[in-house]
Amino acid sequence: MNNSFIRFLLVGVLNTLVGLSSIYVFLNVFELNYWWSTFLGNGVGAVCSYFLNRSFTFRSDVSVRASFWKFILVILVCYAFSYWLGLHVSSVFLSIFDRADTKIVENLAVLISTGVYTVSNYFGHRLFTFRQKVNEAVVE
Template identity: 25%
Template sequence: MAPWSKLGPSLRYVLVGGVNTFVGLSVIVFCIGWVAMPPIAANAFGYAAGLFVSFLLNRCFIFRSNVPIASVAGRFFIIMLIAYCVNVFVLFSATAWLGFGDYIAQILGVASYLIAGFLDNSLFVFKEGE
């Protein structure tokens, strides 16, 4: 049995977030440095790569779901879009309405993204019994 299999889903979710970040940033650096892609396009490719890896790892590693990919992929991407919108709302609220500094607001935004993504994936995408 692998050592990470004893970790709960929430800790595995955080680990997968680190992997996604590494993959996304690696693709961005590659696209900018080696392909000479504009930063916005490189960011889109990096985000897409991280999201793809996130889907696979969420399905297999975090939630250990046997649900067919075709039946959950759409829900996953919608949920992650919603989580991103929550992130942006929290970031905007923290800076514009609550007066927090940029770094604190980013931390709050990322935390809200992680929580929303985990809860929504566990409740609506990879829920048990499906």
């Protein structure tokens, strides 16, 4: 593992605490549906994530103007893919055990999706959002 991935995981711990807590509050306290809960919760985590990943994780000098739209694009693509996949995987998995209760499926889907989202986000941001030219890359 390289240093930027370790820094990404550290930032991710903070984002996970904020985002995942928000998702579960939206889902279980406010009783919003799965898609609104996961979208809003990830949005809350994304706000601090952008600035922490830009300055701490990737130590990027790419301008906010050039990187913010890429950050949003990566977040949205990873969100759609991860949370769709997690919902389907948990639904299939729980149907095997005859536990297809909607709340159980959705809560398990959030956990599965969070892992997929984290890995896909890292690679999206490293290779697209905060990518630096090879000759200008920070040596890790």
